Amino acid sequence: MTPPSSSRPGGAAAPDPSSLAPATPPPAKGLWLEDWLTVAIMALLALITFANVIVRYFTDGSFAWTEEISVFLMILLAMVAGSAAVARDLHIRIEYFADRGNARRRKAFARFGALMVALLFALICVLSIRVVYDDYRFEETSPGIGVPQWWYSVWLPIFSALITLRALGLFARQGKASFEAPADDTGEGTVTTKELA
Template sequence: MNQKIIRFFDHFEEFLCASMLGAMAAIAFANVISRYFLHYSFAFIEELEVSAFVWITLFGASIGFRRGAHLNVSLLVKNLPKSVQRACVIISGVLGIALFGLLIFYGIGQIKMELLFDTRSQGIGVPQWWYTLGLPLGAALVILRILQTTIIQWKKLS
């Protein structure tokens, strides 16, 4: 049972991104068919796709950090002494956490403003903060993955 829970959380972002991409493709296809046959376009489709794209981007960044797939200067770092490599791992982790921490901070600020002014989306009329919530949530997940990979890299270098 524990392994299933761990496996779920290890692949949570992949499931979410795949589901959202599938939904985006389906609603875009429905909109194309509607435009072609009915000569009518659904205005809310673009709104949903743009909002889902923000979520997918941040959750995809989280997947990239978990897999270690983001760009880095490994050729330079691998030729340094182990102590300097460990320092680079920590500095890289701290800088990544700082960057995504700023995204959380400003994302929460944006959500507060949207709540204060009761901002609604143009197409559907739902609260705008529903869409903006992907920014701090995705950034928080990225921070967790940065911590996870930093610890793993640190242990490999010890």
């Protein structure tokens, strides 16, 4: 049963508040990669932590390598989750600026944000390649278990490049998405369903 629609003087129906939010861009393709990597990393973290707890409970020792591996996996998880959040347009934003103004302005702010994320992670990718090269050239080893440090650092440019591509994809999709006009102070507003070129 549909609830009765509230009417205004003059017979104009009140707009649905949910229809005044900015439209989300079309979904990104291939998000199964980030989703499955997140599941795998979380499972590894849980198994490593559980094994270490069991060993500590039944013996006087612990696995020395667990802390180093766990820290690496948590950093990797943050990068993977960051990529998924960029692709799904779920990163935090200052809503006071992002959700105000007309549809064209809101779209411009959204695209500007995606472009800045792409530029930031492209820069991180380029700079971290030098870090990996230095780790390899100087044969740096990890402080905990003594494996080559580049085994850990090589993932930073890889996932920075992935986030850059996801942000560029979001930028392109936002160009095709429609953004509805917000309500003004009286609660009235027009909903734009047409795509903005």
